[in-house]
Amino acid sequence: MQITYVILNGVQIPEHEAQLSxxxxxxxxxxxxxxxxxxxxxxxxFLEDNLDRFYNSARLMDLPVNYSRTEIKSMIEQLMLANNxxxxxxxxxxxxxxxxxxYSIAEPNLIISQHPITRDDLAENKGIKLLPFEYHRPxxxxxxxxxxxxxxxLKKAKEAGANDVVYVQNGLLSECPRANFFLVSDDGTLLTAGDDVLQGITRMKILEVAKEHFKIEVRDISLEDLKNASEAFISSTTKNITPVTEVLGHKEFGAGAGTVTKQLQVLLNQLMYELETSE
Amino acid sequence: MQITYVILNGVQIPEHEAQLSxxxxxxxxxxxxxxxxxxxxxxxxFLEDNLDRFYNSARLMDLPVNYSRTEIKSMIEQLMLANNxxxxxxxxxxxxxxxxxxYSIAEPNLIISQHPITRDDLAENKGIKLLPFEYHRPxxxxxxxxxxxxxxxLKKAKEAGANDVVYVQNGLLSECPRANFFLVSDDGTLLTAGDDVLQGITRMKILEVAKEHFKIEVRDISLEDLKNASEAFISSTTKNITPVTEVLGHKEFGAGAGTVTKQLQVLLNQLMYELETSE
Incomplete structure (x- = not known):
């Protein structure tokens, strides 16, 4: 069996030996x-974007990062070589x-780990159902x-027959626990929530590739917007663009990806998977 | 140097060796x-009360406890013998x-650890200041x-010159991050929030010892209640009963513990520290 390595505070060790006090x-x-x-x-x-966000999260939570961007990138390279x-x-x-x-913040521990990724093609084609769930991430x-x-x-979602939840508070839809949420309105406008959600890197890339093709509104999304929407999807690093077929109790969309969602999937896939061959 | 032990999944080991993957x-x-x-x-x-709450927390968070009450109590005894x-x-x-x-819940790890406790007599006499902070614990x-x-x-509290915060939402005062919150109204009634806060064991014991001496209301506490109160205090396992001298921006109480607070401190101390000699 091949050993998977991680880098714990700058030191490469087998994953099964990596522990914290x-x-x-x-x-x-x-x-x-x-x-x-x-x-x-x-x-x-999109490593640079992720590192931007990583340092920003650390700063907002008062966690000092004792490694420079160059050091972290070099650890990532080392890990990728080790794990193949x-x-x-x-x-x-x-x-x-x-x-x-x-209770008080101390000298942080930094763990860089690598995991096999499994793309859920079925969900990306077929779509998922979301349960509205009253919450807003602090x-x-x-x-x-x-x-x-x-x-x-997620437990409540499964019990209700949905695949995951979308957080709602004061009638506004913000995001899913591990993904951003988008609507496509009847006139083809792309809608997604603004500053008060996780600034997903996939979300950012979608907005980038979409702007030449669609009208975009980055603002609060209401239940009224949901009612009037013709397509919905979620986005994340692992889920890419996954269509939403239903928001339980509020809206049923058609099965699978709608026209705009499909077009965005193509544009995003070009950006992500054809980066190497695009020159 | 004496080694401090912990019990990790039933096995006694030195604390400095105790790690999780x-x-x-x-x-x-x-x-x-x-x-x-x-x-x-x-x-x-109050071990039985704490174990009740421990099993209840685990159940509410879908964490299986693979040890019986008797087993946990016997581990605690073993740890106390080892650490002296x-x-x-x-x-x-x-x-x-x-x-x-x-992401999904697995076989939980159980860690029992023991720490020196330092009672803050100064705070128990002198009191602390709280900053109201908009939040409600899910x-x-x-x-x-x-x-x-x-x-x-806590960081915001320190910046504002307070010792900690009290959570407020929709005009209701619920609790502190690590303590319950009490008011004494002008007519000597003891007020504390009901079900929607951590069910503190010290809080429970205070209500028990208080009921023969004071009128008690366990209900939502409003900012209006705060305004009309004559004393305030917080309670926790480490802080016992610690008077609140000020809720910043809302109410200044006198320095130190008020009459009712003092009386409750005496009653609680009798219960906690004279258990052994009370027979």
Missing amino acids: INDLAIVRGYGIFDYFKTVQGTPL MPDSGIKILLTGGYSPDG FSQVKSIDYVMGIQA | INDLAIVRGYGIFDYFKTVQGTPL MPDSGIKILLTGGYSPDG FSQVKSIDYVMGIQA
């Missing part, structure tokens, strides 16, 4: 941030560290490790 | 629960475990490890 603030207080990007045929995708896993997801996780009093711009609500919400 | 759901998703009680002169205080730390705080922490997909009955907001809020 039980005093880490992630374990005692759920305190940490991370970022996640994929590699396609051995090339990290060309198509993968790479996670950079920064915890609150070994806190002397079990520190919405931070990619925090805090997924307590997301994990509990 | 980086795949634990506490580290990757901030998912776990705990409980905390103190020992006074070698005797655990008569006055201490003991934490029972249950994490989400090593999740195969990094899963309020669960003693979750999720303290992201509490840690960030």
Whole structure:
């Protein structure tokens, strides 16, 4: 069996040996941030954008990053060489560290790990159902490790026959626990929530590729918008663009991806999977 | 130097060797629960109440506890013998475990650890200042490890010259990040929030000892109640009854503990520290 390696505080070790002391603030207080990007045929995708967000999350949560951008990139390169896993997801996780009093932020631990990525082609074609769920992520711009609500919400979604939830508060749809949420209105305008959601890198890339083809509105999304929409989809690093076929209790869209969603899937796939051959 | 031991999944090991794999759901998703009680002169205080709450938190968060009450109590006894730390705080922490997909709940890891406890007599006499902070804890009955907001809020409190925050939402005061909140109204009635806060064991004991001496109302506390109150205090396992001298921007109480607060401190101390000699 091939050993998978991780890099823990700059040191490459086998993943099964990588451990943190039980005093880490992630374990005692759920305190940490991370970022996640994929590699396609051995090339990290949108790494600079992910590193921007990683450093921003750390700053917003007062976690010092004791490694420069160059150092982190070189660790990522080292890890990719060691693991030889060309198509993968790479996670950079920064915890609150070994806190002397079990509450204040200490010297963070940095873990870079690599995982096989499985693209869910079926969902990308067929689509998923979402259950509206009353919640709004605090520190919405931070990619925090805090997924307590997301994990509990997924359970409710499954019980209701949905694949996941979309968070709603005060009649506004914000995001899914691990994905951004988009609507396509009847006149073909692309809608997605603005600053008060996770600034998804896939979301950003969709907005980039879409702007030459569609009208775009980045603003609060209401239940009224949902009612009047003709297509919906979610976006994330692992889910790419996955159509939403139904928001339970509110709106049924057709099966599979609508016209605009399909076109965006093509544009995004060109950007992501043909980067290497596009020159 | 004396070695401090912990019990990790039933096995006693030195604390500095106790580690969890980086795949634990506490580290990757901030998912776990705990409980905390103190020992006074070698005797655990209110252990049964804490175990009730521990099993309840685990159940509410869908974490299976693979140890019976008797087994956990026997581990606690073993730990107390090993550490010889008569006055201490003991934490029972249950994490989400090593999740195969990094999201679903797995076989939890159970960590029992013991820590020296330092009673803050100064604060118990002098009192503390609280900053109102807009938030409401989700899963309020669960003693979750999720303290992201509490840690960030404490920073805001310090910046404002307060010692900690009290959470407020929709004009209702619920609790502090690590303590319950009480008011004493002008007519000597004791007020504290009801079901939608952490069911503090110290809070419960205060209500028990208070009921023969004071009128008690367990209900939502409004800013209006705060305005009309003559005393305020917080309660927790480590802070016991600590008077609140000011809620910033809303109310200044006198310095130190008021008459009712003092009387409750005496009653609680009798219950906690004279248990052994009360027969």
